Amino acid sequence: MCIEDIHFRREWHPARSVGHRCLARGLSDIAAMGGEPLACFLSLAIPSDLPQRWVKDFMGGLLHLANLFRTPLSGGDTSAAEKITADIVVLGQVPAGAALLRSKARPGDRICVTGELGESPATLERLYSGEKISATTSNRHFYPTPRIEVGRWLRKNKLATAMIDISDGLSVDLAHICQESRVDGVVHLEAIPIAKGADLSLALHGGEDYELLFTAPKSAKLPKRIGGVPITEIGEILAKRTKQTTVRSIDSAGRLKPLRPAGWEHFSRN
């Protein structure tokens, strides 16, 4: 769901970016399972005084991305509402039994991420601080590219054991994998690929980067890039030591600390 003043603001986000982000969020969930997107469905509710131009640009952004990933808009609903509300459902497929789940990470696996982390939350911080930012297509906050190709490649080559997309933040999404796989995790802070303009905290806890976080067996031969997207090893999966799953970080001096799931909570700022 993309809801005005919750997930975007009309004064910050061009309509084209809102349409793009809305579909990208759904495609990213398909990517995270190694899936092929098949079709998308849009429910759009808008205030009666919304300029037609806004809707046109929103649809332009959405359909451009839909076209890029061959995911035809195949149905939906429209309604009136007080705040712009867009809900996207993306239908995808994988061969039976081949979906990459969150629950299959095993002790000894490496923890890897695609791309760089923190650009999206860093941009949002600047927007909150009052800065005017032009929505360039290269900025992952405004125009995130879902990692469909990487997800598909990892699934086809059976190189990942578990996968998730980083929508809530690395610390939160890694905790999901560890909890559902009943394992512990350690993240090497100095290994985390931090996007330009971001910092370690945003890379760890910032959301909406829509990169992939996956685990791969120690023996798996991972390329440095998949479809042009850098792959970085940032930690490893360990056997669970206590009843509760723990994820820890380790810094350059070798100090271990708990890495608490602290997603960058956009709701709380509203």
Add this chain to the structure above:
Amino acid sequence: MCIEDIHFRREWHPARSVGHRCLARGLSDIAAMGGEPLACFLSLAIPSDLPQRWVKDFMGGLLHLANLFRTPLSGGDTSAAEKITADIVVLGQVPAGAALLRSKARPGDRICVTGELGESPATLERLYSGEKISATTSNRHFYPTPRIEVGRWLRKNKLATAMIDISDGLSVDLAHICQESRVDGVVHLEAIPIAKGADLSLALHGGEDYELLFTAPKSAKLPKRIGGVPITEIGEILAKRTKQTTVRSIDSAGRLKPLRPAGWEHFSRN
């Protein structure tokens, strides 16, 4: 989509009814194509101060209906919002080429409806007038039963040429069939099955009854009831006389009048 103060009001509609109506609306679209529902997906956005009890009852109503029609809730999303916003997508299937469309009505076909019309808008009128109404399960406004069985039966027995569900009102939805089939239509006003408490105007223009409106060849042997639901012939399809499709009504005195699509517009009252 079901949006608070647009499609329902918290003081009028118990949460259980809102959950039921939300899914019923989606199932009714599947029924209208003669489809088998397979799965549903729910996106639910709620205000932070909404009592947990409301969500529990909403889900209770939705899941009860989902269970009845073997349509497992298979995914979705949650979010914060100012107004309760629920979006349902229902996935259904039909054998390839067998879907009942709006575009296949032919001159000479009979026009038929299931059940009785007007109960839902009549109830809404009473709610608008300030009346307190208890949400009984037999009231189609609060607990509409989607006509999945009738739709499936008509599709299997190849007895319908075109079909739609009456969500916007008979006059509007019949106009959709006539326009998409490029035919004219005549409705016999005295044949329309009017629900208790409703009147002809509500039966013609009231929405959200979720009965089926279909066309059947003159030669088709239609039963009086399908799965216990009465089937009533209310008119016939004619060849188009002018460039524009026209739907007319004929009263007991034989007077013909244009039947203008005048859906009962709930938005306009807000």
